[in-house]
Amino acid sequence: MDVYNGLLLSGSLDLTYDQGFISFRDAGKMLVSSQLSGTALAARPLGCDERIPRRLEHKKYLAFHRENVHRG
Numbered sequence: 001m002d003v004y005n006g007l008l009l010s011g012s013l014d015l016t017y018d019q020g021f022i023s024f025r026d027a028g029k030m031l032v033s034s035q036l037s038g039t040a041l042a043a044r045p046l047g048c049d050e051r052i053p054r055r056l057e058h059k060k061y062l063a064f065h066r067e068n069v070h071r072g
Contacts, residue, residue, distance in 0.1 A: 004057035023070035026059050028052045033071040 009017060016022045021033045028051045
């Protein structure tokens with residue numbers, strides 16, 4: 001188990017992330033799926049400041065999520 005294969009998110013953001021509706025760039029900026037365009041989440045993601053703290057060790061896991069889970 002790698003401690004960097006995880007993000008500390010609120011329950012609602014965690015579910016949205018797990019379902020691929022949001023993801024994060026390597027720099028921590030939130031990506032919102034085009035499937036949510038026009039929704040409150042696309043306009044302001046659940047009160048999140050749209051950036052997460054991350055470390056270099058998160059990079060491979062964030063890339064995997066963007067390429068395999070995120071609904072672009």
